[in-house]
Amino acid sequence: MSEEKQTKIxxxxxxxxESITRLExxxxxxxxxxxxxxxxxxxxxxxxxLREHCRKILDESERKVQSIxxxxxxxxxxxxxxxx
Amino acid sequence: xxERLTVTELNTRVKELFSATPGLNGIWVxxxxxxxxxxxxxxxxxxxxxxxxxxxxxxxxxxxxRIDFDPKDSMKIEAYGHLDMYVERGSYQFIVESMKKSxxxxxxxxxxxxxxxxxxxxxxxQERKRPLPQYPKTIGVVTSPTGAVIHDILxxxxxxxxxxxxxxxxxxxxxxxxxxxxxxIRLLNSVGVDVIIVGRGxxxxxxxxxxxxxxxxxxxxxxxxxxxxxxGHETDFTLADFAADMRAxxxxxxxxxxxxxxxxxxxxxxxxxxxxxxxxxxxxxxxxARFNTAEAKLSPKRALERLEYLxxxxxxxxxxxxxxxxxxxxxxxxxxxxxxxxxxxxLKASISRRRSESxxxxxRVDPGMKAILTKQEHRESNLSAxxxxxxxxxxxxxxxxFVAGPDGRAVTSVRGLAVGSQITVRMRDGRIQADITDKxxxxx
Numbered sequence: 001m002s003e004e005k006q007t008k009i010x011x012x013x014x015x016x017x018e019s020i021t022r023l024e025x026x027x028x029x030x031x032x033x034x035x036x037x038x039x040x041x042x043x044x045x046x047x048x049x050l051r052e053h054c055r056k057i058l059d060e061s062e063r064k065v066q067s068i069x070x071x072x073x074x075x076x077x078x079x080x081x082x083x084x
Numbered sequence: 085x086x087e088r089l090t091v092t093e094l095n096t097r098v099k100e101l102f103s104a105t106p107g108l109n110g111i112w113v114x115x116x117x118x119x120x121x122x123x124x125x126x127x128x129x130x131x132x133x134x135x136x137x138x139x140x141x142x143x144x145x146x147x148x149x150r151i152d153f154d155p156k157d158s159m160k161i162e163a164y165g166h167l168d169m170y171v172e173r174g175s176y177q178f179i180v181e182s183m184k185k186s187x188x189x190x191x192x193x194x195x196x197x198x199x200x201x202x203x204x205x206x207x208x209x210q211e212r213k214r215p216l217p218q219y220p221k222t223i224g225v226v227t228s229p230t231g232a233v234i235h236d237i238l239x240x241x242x243x244x245x246x247x248x249x250x251x252x253x254x255x256x257x258x259x260x261x262x263x264x265x266x267x268x269i270r271l272l273n274s275v276g277v278d279v280i281i282v283g284r285g286x287x288x289x290x291x292x293x294x295x296x297x298x299x300x301x302x303x304x305x306x307x308x309x310x311x312x313x314x315x316g317h318e319t320d321f322t323l324a325d326f327a328a329d330m331r332a333x334x335x336x337x338x339x340x341x342x343x344x345x346x347x348x349x350x351x352x353x354x355x356x357x358x359x360x361x362x363x364x365x366x367x368x369x370x371x372x373a374r375f376n377t378a379e380a381k382l383s384p385k386r387a388l389e390r391l392e393y394l395x396x397x398x399x400x401x402x403x404x405x406x407x408x409x410x411x412x413x414x415x416x417x418x419x420x421x422x423x424x425x426x427x428x429x430x431l432k433a434s435i436s437r438r439r440s441e442s443x444x445x446x447x448r449v450d451p452g453m454k455a456i457l458t459k460q461e462h463r464e465s466n467l468s469a470x471x472x473x474x475x476x477x478x479x480x481x482x483x484x485x486f487v488a489g490p491d492g493r494a495v496t497s498v499r500g501l502a503v504g505s506q507i508t509v510r511m512r513d514g515r516i517q518a519d520i521t522d523k524x525x526x527x528x
Contacts, residue, residue, distance in 0.1 A: 017219040020349070027356045030363035040367040047360045051353050058246065058346045065238065067229065067251040070271060080251050082235055 009046055011053045019057075023050040092171065099169035102176070108167040113139070113178055114186060117159045122148075128155065132163060132178065141165075143180040151183050153288075160186045191289055195296050199323055202298070207305050208326040214310045216330060216341060220278035222248040223342050224309065226268035229253040232285050233314065233335040240339035245346050250277055256284035261294035266303040273308055280307060281338045282324065283314030295322035304328055314338040486510040498525050 011019065026047045030040060067080040089097070102108050115132040122128045126145030131138050141163065143155075155161065165181040202208065223241065227233040234251060241247055252268035255261045265282065272280050282304065284292070294300060295315045304311045304327040313328035314335045325331040332338035487495045488508040495501065503523050509516050 015219070015221065017217070020219070020352075023353075023356055027359050027363070030360050030367075035367060037367055040364055044360055044364050047356065051357060054349070054353055058349060061246045063242070063246045064248040065251075066249070067253055068271060068275060069253065070267065075271075075275065077250075080229070080249070082230075082238065 009049070011046075011049045014050075014053065016054060016057045019050050019054050023047055023054065026050070091174065095169055095171040095174050098176070099171055102167050102169055110166065111164070113141075113163045113165070115139075115161065115163075117155055117161055118157050120155060120157050128180075130155070132161070140175065140177040141180050142177055143183065147181050147183075153185060155183060162186045185290075187290075191293065191296075195323070198296065198298060198301075199326070202301055202323065202327070207301065212305075213329045216310050216312065217278045218344055219245070220247050220342060222250055222277045223339075224272035224277035224280040225249060225251045226254050226265055226272065226280060226282040227251070227284055228256050231256070233283050236335035237281060237339045240336045241343055244340065245343035245349075247278075247343055250275070257287065257291045257294060262297040262300050265294055266299050269303040269307050269311070277309055279312065279342050280309050281312045281314060281332075281335075281342060282328070283332075283335060283338060284316070285335075286317040286320070292316045292320060292322055295324035297323075300324055301327045312338045312341050498523055 009022065014022070026043050029035070030043055030047070035043070065080050066077050068075060068077045070076075113132055115134045115138075118131045118133055118138075120128065120130040126148060128143040128148055130141055130143075132141045133139075143163075147165075161183050162185075163178065163180040163183045165179045167176055168179045169176050206212070223237075225234060225237055227237075229251060238249060241249065250272065252271050254268040255264040269280060269282060284295070292315055295313075301323045304313070304324055310329040311327075312330045312332055313322070313325045314332040314337070315322045315324055318333035321331075330338075330341050332341055486509070488510065489495045489501065490505055490507070495507065501507065501520055501523065503520050505520055507518050507520060509518055
C-alpha cells in the first residue's frame with residue numbers, strides 16, 4: 001500500500017504496451033477498490049497521463065521503415081523505400 | 085519376288101504402320117527440351133532428348149494453347165502424343181498433344197515425406213504456437229524487397245498502427261532461396277524485433293518450394309520471436325505455414341495479425357476514460373453519503389482544510405493547462421474561505437463574478453485552446469459540484485446541526501459530555517448555547 005503511494009509513474013519512458021496495460025489496471029483499481037478521494041484522484045491523474053501518452057504514441061509517432069543486411073563489415077541498416 | 089516401291093509409297097507405308105501400332109500412340113515421352121522454336125504460325129518445333137538419345141517433336145498451335153506454361157530449352161517435361169512419319173522428308177517425329185513439367189510428382193512426394201517427418205517431431209503442434217504481441221514496436225519482415233508482399237505489409241501497417249518495419253531482404257525462389265530466408269529469420273532474431281512476417285506472393289509449387297524446405301521450417305521453429313507466415317495464395321499450404329505461430333492467407337492479413345487497429349484502440353481508450361470518470365464519481369458519491377450522516381465528523385475547520393487541500397489538487401491538475409483556469413480554481417478557494425465567514429450573498433456574487441470572469445476569458449482564447457479549456461472547465465465543474473457536497477454548510481441547510489463542546493471542538497459522541505456542561509449548537513442561520521440536562525448513551 002505504502003509502495004503504491006509513492007509511485008509517481010514515469011509515463012514518458014513507458015512503451016505503448018506498458019502504458020495501456022497499466023492504464024487498464026488503474027481503471028480496474030478505481031472501479032473495484034474502496035479508495036478514498038485522495039487516492040482516487042491520484043490514480044485518476046495517472047490514468048489521464050497514461051491515456052494521453054497512449055494517444056500521443058498512436059497519433060504522433062513517426063514509424064521507421066528500414067532494411068537490414070549482413071555485409072562484410074557487419075550489419076548494415078538503411079532506410080527502405082519501395083521501388084516504384 | 086521382292087516388292088518394288090517408290091520412296092513415297094515406302095514412307096506412306098511406314099506412316100500407316102506407325103498409326104496402326106498401339107505402342108506408338110497415346111504414349112508419354114519423358115525427356116528434356118532442346119532447340120525449342122516457336123514459329124509465327126504458333127506451331128512449336130523442338131527436340132526431346134535424354135542422356136543417350138533424342139527425337140524431333142512438333143506441338144501444333146492448338147496443343148500449345150492447352151498447356152499453362154512456357155516450354156523452353158532444358159526444361160524437363162513429359163509429353164503426351166503419338167509418333168508420326170513426315171513423308172516428304174522421310175523422318176519421323178513425335179506429335180505432342182499435351183505436355184506437363186516433370187518432377188512435380190516428385191516434389192509432392194518429397195513434401196509429404198518431410199511433412200510426415202516434421203509432424204512426428206511435433207513441430208506443427210498447436211501448443212507450440214506462441215501468442216503474437218499486441219503492440220509490437222518493430223515488425224521484422226523476411227521477403228523480397230520488390231514484391232507485392234512488402235508493399236501490402238507497409239500500406240496495411242501504416243493505416244493500422246505506427247510500428248517500425250525492419251525488412252531483411254530475401255530471395256524467395258530459385259537456387260539459394262531457402263538459405264536466404266533462413267538467414268533473414270536469424271538476422272531479425274539477432275537484432276531483436278517483436279514479431280516476424282515471412283512470405284512471398286503466389287506462384288507454382290516450384291516457386292513456393294523454398295518454404296517447403298527443411299532448413300526454413302526449422303528456422304521458423306527456432307525463432308525466438310513469433311513468426312507469421314504468408315506464402316502464396318490462400319489455397320497454398322507450405323510446411324513453413326504449418327510451423328509458423330500464425331498462418332496468414334495474404335500479406336495484408338499478416339499485417340492485420342501483427343498489429344491492432346488503432347481505431348479500435350482509441351475506442352478502448354475512450355472506454356477507459358468513461359469508466360474512470362464513473363469510478364471517480366462513485367467515490368465522491370460515497371464521500372457525500374458519509375458527510376450526509378449525522379455521525380460525520382463535522383468540524384468546519386477540518387472540512388475547510390480538506391477543501392483547501394482538494395483545491396490544491398485541482399491546481400495541480402490544472403497547472404498543465406492554463407493560468408486562466410488556475411485563477412478560476414483560486415476563485416473557488418476564496419469562495420470556500422468566504423463560506424467560513426458565512427456571507428452567503430457575497431458568496432453567490434463572488435461565484436457569479438468568477439463565472440463571468442472566466443467566461444470572458446474563454447472568448448479571448450483561440451478556438452483550439454478553448455476546446456481544451458472547455459474540457460477542463462467541464463472537469464472542474466464536476467469537481468466543484470463534488471466540493472459543494474463536501475461543504476458542511478450544505479448539510480446544515482438540510483436541517484442538521486453542528487454541536488461543539490465547551491472547548492469549541494466538534495462533538496461526535498455523548499461520552500465526555502457531562503450533565504450540566506454547556507454545548508454550542510450551530511444551525512444554518514445562527515448558533516445557540518445549551519445546557520445539558522439529561523444524557524443517555526445508546527448501546528448497540
